[in-house]
Amino acid sequence: xxxxxxxxxxxxxxxxxxxxxxxxxxxxxxxxxxxxxxxxxxxxxxxxxxxxxxxxxxxxxxxxxxxxxxxxxxxxxxxxxxxxxxxxxxxxxxxxxxxxxxxxxxxxxxxxxxxxxxxxxxxxxxxxxxxxxxxxxxxxxxxxxxxxxxxxxxxxxxxxxxxxxxxxxxxxxxxxxxxxxxxxxxxxxxxxxxxxxxxxxxxxxxxxxxxxxxxxxxxxxxxxxxxxxxxxxxxxxxxxxxxxxxxxxxxxxxxxxxxxxxxxxxxxxxxxxxxxxxxxxxxxxxxxxxxxxxxxxxxxxxxxxxxxxxxxxxxxxxxxxxxxxxxxxxxxxxxxxxxxxxxxxxxxxxxxxxxxxxxxxxxxxxxxxxxxxxxxxxxxxxxxxxxxxxxxxxxxxxxxxxxxxxxxxxxxxxxxxxxxxxxxxxxxxxxxxxxxxxxxxxxxxxxxxxxxxxxxxxxxxxxxxxxxxxxxxxxxxxxxxxxxxxxxxxxxxxxxxxxxxxxxxxxxxxxxxxxxxxxxxxxxxxxxxxxxxxxxxxxxxxxxxxxxxxxxxxxxxxxxxxxxxxxxxxxxxxxxx
Amino acid sequence: xxxxxxxxxxxxxxxxxxxxxxxxxxxxxxxxxxxxxxxxxxxxxxxxxxxxxxxxxxxxxxxxxxxxxxxxxxxxxxxxxxxxxxxxxxxxxxxxxxxxxxxxxxxxxxxxxxxxxxxxxxxxxxxxxxxxxxxxxxxxxxxxxxxxxxxxxxxxxxxxxxxxxxxxxxxxxxxxxxxxxxxxxxxxxxxxxxxxxxxxxxxxxxxxxxxxxxxxxxxxxxxxxxxxxxxxxxxxxxxxxxxxxxxxxxxxxxxxxxxxxxxxxxxxxxxxxxxxxxxxxxxxxxxxxxxxxxxxxxxxxxxxxxxxxxxxxx
Numbered sequence: 042x043x044x045x046x047x048x049x050x051x052x053x054x055x056x057x058x059x060x061x062x063x064x065x066x067x068x069x070x071x072x073x074x075x076x077x078x079x080x081x082x083x084x085x086x087x088x089x090x091x092x093x094x095x096x097x098x099x100x101x102x103x104x105x106x107x108x109x110x111x112x113x114x115x116x117x118x119x120x121x122x123x124x125x126x127x128x129x130x131x132x133x134x135x136x137x138x139x140x141x142x143x144x145x146x147x148x149x150x151x152x153x154x155x156x157x158x159x160x161x162x163x164x165x166x167x168x169x170x171x172x173x174x175x176x177x178x179x180x181x182x183x184x185x186x187x188x189x190x191x192x193x194x195x196x197x198x199x200x201x202x203x204x205x206x207x208x209x210x211x212x213x214x215x216x217x218x219x220x221x222x223x224x225x226x227x228x229x230x231x232x233x234x235x236x237x238x239x240x241x242x243x244x245x246x247x248x249x250x251x252x253x254x255x256x257x258x259x260x261x262x263x264x265x266x267x268x269x270x271x272x273x274x275x276x277x278x279x280x281x282x283x284x285x286x287x288x289x290x291x292x293x294x295x296x297x298x299x300x301x302x303x304x305x306x307x308x309x310x311x312x313x314x315x316x317x318x319x320x321x322x323x324x325x326x327x328x329x330x331x332x333x334x335x336x337x338x339x340x341x342x343x344x345x346x347x348x349x350x351x352x353x354x355x356x357x358x359x360x361x362x363x364x365x366x367x368x369x370x371x372x373x374x375x376x377x378x379x380x381x382x383x384x385x386x387x388x389x390x391x392x393x394x395x396x397x398x399x400x401x402x403x404x405x406x407x408x409x410x411x412x413x414x415x416x417x418x419x420x421x422x423x424x425x426x427x428x429x430x431x432x433x434x435x436x437x438x439x440x441x442x443x444x445x446x447x448x449x450x451x452x453x454x455x456x457x458x459x460x461x462x463x464x465x466x467x468x469x470x471x472x473x474x475x476x477x478x479x480x481x482x483x484x485x486x487x488x489x490x491x492x493x494x495x496x497x498x499x500x501x502x503x504x505x506x507x508x509x510x511x512x513x514x515x516x517x518x519x520x521x522x523x524x525x526x527x528x529x530x531x532x533x534x535x536x537x538x539x540x541x542x543x544x545x546x547x548x549x550x551x552x553x554x555x556x557x558x559x560x561x562x563x564x565x566x567x568x569x570x571x572x573x574x575x576x577x578x579x580x581x582x583x584x585x586x587x588x589x590x591x592x593x594x595x596x597x598x599x600x601x602x603x604x605x606x607x608x609x610x611x612x613x614x615x616x617x618x
Numbered sequence: 619x620x621x622x623x624x625x626x627x628x629x630x631x632x633x634x635x636x637x638x639x640x641x642x643x644x645x646x647x648x649x650x651x652x653x654x655x656x657x658x659x660x661x662x663x664x665x666x667x668x669x670x671x672x673x674x675x676x677x678x679x680x681x682x683x684x685x686x687x688x689x690x691x692x693x694x695x696x697x698x699x700x701x702x703x704x705x706x707x708x709x710x711x712x713x714x715x716x717x718x719x720x721x722x723x724x725x726x727x728x729x730x731x732x733x734x735x736x737x738x739x740x741x742x743x744x745x746x747x748x749x750x751x752x753x754x755x756x757x758x759x760x761x762x763x764x765x766x767x768x769x770x771x772x773x774x775x776x777x778x779x780x781x782x783x784x785x786x787x788x789x790x791x792x793x794x795x796x797x798x799x800x801x802x803x804x805x806x807x808x809x810x811x812x813x814x815x816x817x818x819x820x821x822x823x824x825x826x827x828x829x830x831x832x833x834x835x836x837x838x839x840x841x842x843x844x845x846x847x848x849x850x851x852x853x854x855x856x857x858x859x860x861x862x863x864x865x866x867x868x869x870x871x872x873x874x875x876x877x878x879x880x881x882x883x884x885x886x887x888x889x890x891x892x893x894x895x896x897x898x899x900x901x902x903x904x905x906x907x908x909x910x911x912x913x914x915x916x917x918x919x920x921x922x923x924x925x926x927x928x929x930x931x932x
Contacts, residue, residue, distance in 0.1 A: 102902050105886050115712045116880055117899040118705045 042147040045069055048077060049124060050142030056089070056132060059139070061146045063123040069093055071564060072178045072589045074149035074157045075127055079140040088133045089140055090149060090157035092586045094564045095126035128562065130157050130585050150179075159583045160184055165193075172225045173265040174216070174579055175590035182265055183590045185542060185581045187225050191484060195541025195582060196516030199492075200525040201558075202546025202577070209525040210243060211599075212544055212577050213488050215592045216523065220486065221447065222267050231483030234448040235441040235472065237465060239490045244450050245295040246598035248275040250605040254596050261593040271597035276446035278302040278439045280456055280464075283428045291455045294601040302451070303429050304467070305436030306381055307348030310339035314430075316503040317466035318422050318459065327411045334405040335385065335415070350432035351375040355400070356384055376432040379423045386416045425457040429464065439468055442481040458494070465495055466504035473511055476518045484519040487511070492524040493531040505533060512539040529557040543580040545587075547572040561587055621730075623922050624689035626915045651806045657835055658823030658867075661809055665820055666871035672792075674777035675707040675876075676715070677896045678770060681904045682763040683911070684756065686918050688723075688925075695725035696755035697737050697918070700763035701904040702770045705896045706777075712896050715774075718766055719907050724758035732921040735914065778869075780876075782897055785834060785859055792869055796877065797857040798892035804836065804857070814851045816840035819878050824870055826862065833862035837870055841881040841891040854881075856892050 045067045049060040059077075063069045070093065077089040100109060101120040112119040127146075133156060149157045154177075163171045163186040171184035189195040198216065202208040217234055220226050238244040248271050262269035279290035281301040290301040304314065315336040319328070346352060352372040375381050389404055389412045391397040398404075404412055441449040451468065453461045475481055489495065489508075496508040511522050512535060522540075529537050530552060537543075537557065545561065548569040552558075558566055565578050565587050572578070575594070580587040598604040658664075680702035688695040703717035723730050723737035730737040740762055742754060768787045771779060778792050785795035804825065805813070812822055821839035828834070836859035843854040856877055860869050881891035882898055889898075 102906070108886075111895055112712070115707055115710045116895045118712045118714045118896060118903070119899070120714070120903070 042076075042150070042153075044145050045075065045148050046125075046146045048140050048142050048144045048146060054139045054142055056137040056139050057129045058091075059089075059127055059129075061093075061125045061127055063125060067123075069096060069123075069125045070178065071096060071568070073125075074130075074154055074177075074179075075146050076149040076153045076157065077127075077140050077144050077146050079138070079144060081136075081138055084134075084136045084138065087136050087138070087140075088156075089129050090131040090133070090153065091127035091129040092157070093125045094128050094562050094586070096124070098123045128586055131159065150181075154179075154181060158184070158588070159186075162583065163187075167227070170225060173219050173223055173267065174588075175265075175577070175592040176261070178589060178591075183579065183588050185579065186583055187220075189541040189582055190220070190521065191226060192516035192519060192521060196521050197512060197540040198521075198523040198542040198544060199529065199537050199540035200523070200544040200546065200577075201527070201529045201548065201552075202525075202544075202572075203527055203549055204240075206547045206572070206574050208544075208546025208572070208574075208577055209490060211575070211595060212546070212592055213490075213523050213525060214244070214247065214595065214597070217448070217486065217488070218267060218272070218596070219265070221272070223265070226484075228483060230447070232447070232486065233441045233481070233483055234486045234488065235439075235468065236448060236450045236488045237490065238450055238452045238454055239461070240454055241600075242292060242294050242452070242454065243599050245277055245279075245292060245299065245452065246600065246604055247272045247448065247450060248298075249598040249603075251594070251596055251598045251603050252605040253603055254594060254605075258594040258596070262596060265593070269596045272448050274445070274447040275450060276300070276444065276448070277450045277452070279452035280460070281428050288434060290452075292452065299452075300437070302437050302439050303431055303434070304438045305349030305434065306351040306375055306378070306430065306432040307343045307346045308436040308438060309378075309381075309430045310343035310351060311346075312467070312471060313337075313340050314463070314467045315339060317463045317470070318426065319418060320459065320462045320502045320504065327407055328414055331405060331407050331411055331415050335389075335403065338403055348432075349435045351381060353384055356387060374432070378427045378430040378432070380432065381430075382416075382419050382423055385419060389416060422459055425459040426463050429456075429460060438471075441468075441472060441485065442475055462495070462502070462504055465489065466502075466507060469504070469507045469511065473507060473515070473518070473520060476515075476520050482519075484521060486521045486523055488523045488525075490525045492526040492536060493528060496524075496533040496536045498531055498533050508536055509533065512536045528552050528555075530555040541582055545569050545572075545578040545580075546576075565589070621688040621690045621695065621726075621925055623918065623925065624687040624694065626686050626918060651803050653828075654804065654806050654809070655826040656809075656823055657826055661812060661823055663812065663816055663820040664823060666874045668875045669872055671707060671876060672778045672872070673708050674774075676704050676771075676774045676777060676779045677706075677782075677894070677900060678702065678704045678767055678774070678779065679782045679897050679900050679904070680763045680767040681901060681908065682759050683905075683908060684759060685721075685911070685914050687752075687755075688726075693725060694751050694755060695723055696752075696759060697721070697723050697730070698759040698762070699908045699914070700759065700766050701908050702763065702767040703900050703904050703907075704770055704774060705900050707896070712899075714900070714903055716770060717904060717907050718770055719904075720762065720766060722759065722762045724755045724762070730925070732925060733917040735917055778872075780894075782894075784829065785832070785861060792864060793860060794869060794873060794876075795859050796892075796894075797859070798889070800852070800855060800857060813838055813855060816851065816855070818842040818846070818854065819874055821858075821870065821874055824867070827859060834859045835862050835866045835870070836860075837873075839873060839877060841878050843881070843884060843891045854891055 046061045046063040048054050049062050052060045073093045075091055079087045099122050101122045111117045155161055160171055170187040172187040173182055174185040175183045177183045200209045221229050236244055250271050259269040277299040279292045279299050279301060281288045281303055282291040288301045290299040292299050313336045316332050319332050352374060354372045356373045375384055389399040391399050439449055439451045453464055496505045511520050526532050550570050553566045553569050576591045578587045579590045682700045684696055684698045686697040699721050701719045704715040705712055706715040721735055721737045722740045724740045725742050726739040727741060728739055740758055742758055771787055780794045783795060785793055818840050821837050824835045824837045827836045836857060838855050838857050841854045841856055843849055858873050860866050880894045882893050882895050884890040887893050887898055
């Protein structure tokens with residue numbers, strides 16, 4: 042054990058915090074873990090484990106700030122004090138009496154470090170639950186307790202941090218890597234991941250090795266017990282390009298291996314996805330009621346239909362647009378979302394000529410202004426989601442629970458905000474409903490950035506309801522949300538509050554002062570302002586202090602330029618044959 | 619009869635080396651200014667070019683503190699603490715070299731242990747006059763301190779030694795003593811006028827001083843005392859002396875590079891400018907090593923019982 046100093050006597054030493062005077066050439070930094078041994082004849086030996094959360098140097102006994110100039114000029118002798126404040130993380134055994142001033146302080150290494158960070162408690166009857174979560178400052182592996190992530194004792198992860206400093210998405214993907222490949226999570230092969238790509242095309246290369254991955258970084262992965270490889274089983278889905286006949290994924294940098302996704306009208310009606318087009322449900326309660334009613338009408342209408350187009354029998358010929366076709370029973374074929382909107386307009390407001398009224402069974406006794414508001418909104422959404430909800434081709438919506446791929450990346454970056462809301466809301470509600478019905482056994486991890494958009498603190502929306510459902514009931518159903526946002530203060534409290542694991546990357550100064558981050562000690566809040574790339578502050582329920590964690594450079598490419606091209610004969614053969 | 623605690627309130631017995639030594643006793647010295655004898659002519663202000671400080675450059679100082687007065691009914695004894703320390707200037711850095719702390723019982727015949735404090739006996743030389751017991755005890759404590767200082771200074775080899783107060787010890791190498799207060803007059807009246815016209819960084823010519831068979835060269839120099847011109851010129855004066863041996867003239871010129879640079883600032887130190895910066899730091903350190911007065915007083919009060927038990931019949 043390396044002796045680093047002694048417990049100070051000039052300041053109070055308590056069982057929960059004390060000060061350390063650093064001796065000689067000793068080095069004590071923020072986040073260093075220390076151990077002190079105390080003794081009392083009635084209790085015996087007690088060990089205090091703690092983390093340094095403040096270090097300071099000062100010229101002792103000098104009463105004037107300018108004395109330092111004299112000291113530098115060599116005119117006065119000075120005594121340099123190097124002290125550190127330690128927050129106790131653990132006392133073994135739990136006897137809360139203070140350590141004696143003058144007690145030796147040692148750096149906690151190996152077994153001591155494991156005790157200090159409760160690693161010894163991270164296990165269940167089947168084995169260890171230590172999930173590699175990065176590296177501590179000292180270079181040792183930092184762990185988090187899987188049981189607080191996979192839903193056993195707690196679930197969900199929440200990540201905060203300003204964008205552009207590689208924290209949120211990078212750390213989320215690193216955690217996924219650890220979850221899927223560290224072999225700590227049981228039946229990891231059954232786990233499924235739904236990743237939303239909200240910005241650029243960062244996540245579209247998860248399956249490609251990173252060109253810039255250095256040997257040292259590879260070694261770091263090995264020390265974490267992870268293979269330094271990209272994700273093995275990934276399916277990429279992107280929205281189709283707008284205004285084109287064929288269905289081609291709307292992506293720019295990745296050209297192969299991305300499939301376009303969309304819903305057909307029958308799926309849209311049967312699954313009741315209409316509410317996800319109305320993100321301001323709370324604004325008009327009548328409108329909310331109408332939305333629910335029309336959703337139900339559509340569901341009944343689509344009953345038994347195969348799609349992709351929706352057949353309707355009650356749209357008189359005179360009202361029809363020119364390109365509408367009929368099936369053999371004389372029913373009208375709705376072949377696009379705009380057809381559907383026009384049909385609904387007819388059912389709710391009557392013929393375009395303005396004579397007559399809407400169908401009474403559709404309008405649900407709503408006043409005309411409400412009906413008009415509904416139609417207006419629906420019309421304006423045609424531009425946003427017309428290419429996502431279509432009647433010309435069999436639907437192919439993302440379904441992370443089916444197929445053989447483990448990770449499903451759903452691209453949202455090119456969609457309008459309404460389109461993004463629609464996709465996220467539809468997918469999550471569908472996924473949650475399936476898990477509720479027990480249709481899939483394995484755990485499902487959902488990674489969603491920009492939570493402040495989907496679950497804002499002050500507004501109501503159907504998507505927020507789904508996210509709240511996942512946050513509150515998801516962990517018992519095996520749906521784990523790895524959510525991220527720039528500012529936790531703008532996200533619904535219950536969504537953030539239900540996350541057992543909290544991660545903070547670099548924060549904006551004003552944001553760091555908000556109550557959402559009070560669980561961080563002051564020194565960590567200050568440091569959150571200056572966190573460098575690749576470092577996050579990790580907080581988990583069992584450890585009373587947060588950990589400053591560095592995570593390795595991604596082993597997978599995060600953009601086209603980083604992709605390590607595989608030109609081996611075998612790879613070429615795969616490509617061409 | 620046993621020793622008993624007589625008093626713990628001794629604040630008036632406290633003092634530091636310079637003040638005590640440059641006080642009254644000096645005035646009684648061998649007939650100055652009558653025997654005034656200049657070593658340099660003409661009698662006018664002198665300057666010197668700056669020279670680098672010699673290394674190592676030692677500063678030695680001491681402190682004393684009375685902690686309790688004991689009485690056995692007939693006699694008094696003084697328990698006190700003396701400390702001496704040295705700082706050294708070397709390679710552009712001033713650092714604490716050594717401190718020594720002793721606890722002595724002036725007037726005791728045997729060592730006295732009270733709790734963790736041990737007072738070594740220091741018998742009085744001859745019976746004091748009845749009215750002056752306390753002064754004599756205090757004088758004994760001062761001697762103990764001087765002894766400690768000289769012992770410490772004697773162990774410092776090479777370089778230049780600067781001591782607070784008159785030069786007493788015999789040393790192989792050069793030594794400078796400086797006196798901060800000027801109760802004693804060394805100059806005849808017609809020469810004294812120069813003192814009030816000295817500018818900061820100037821000195822008087824050297825003159826000869828004889829003390830107890832020791833031949834010394836002495837001079838006054840003027841320390842900077844910002845803001846200039848507010849306080850009377852005498853308040854920035856320092857008298858420096860060195861044994862009349864070797865190149866004492868060079869030391870006089872060196873003193874102009876040394877003392878003004880180390881003068882303390884009146885904002886920070888009520889004894890500015892004469893209380894030199896490194897010595898001020900050393901004194902703070904010494905009083906720290908002597909322990910808190912309150913803590914010592916409490917230890918003594920707590921162990922009163924063992925006092926009479928240990929010294930039963932003493």
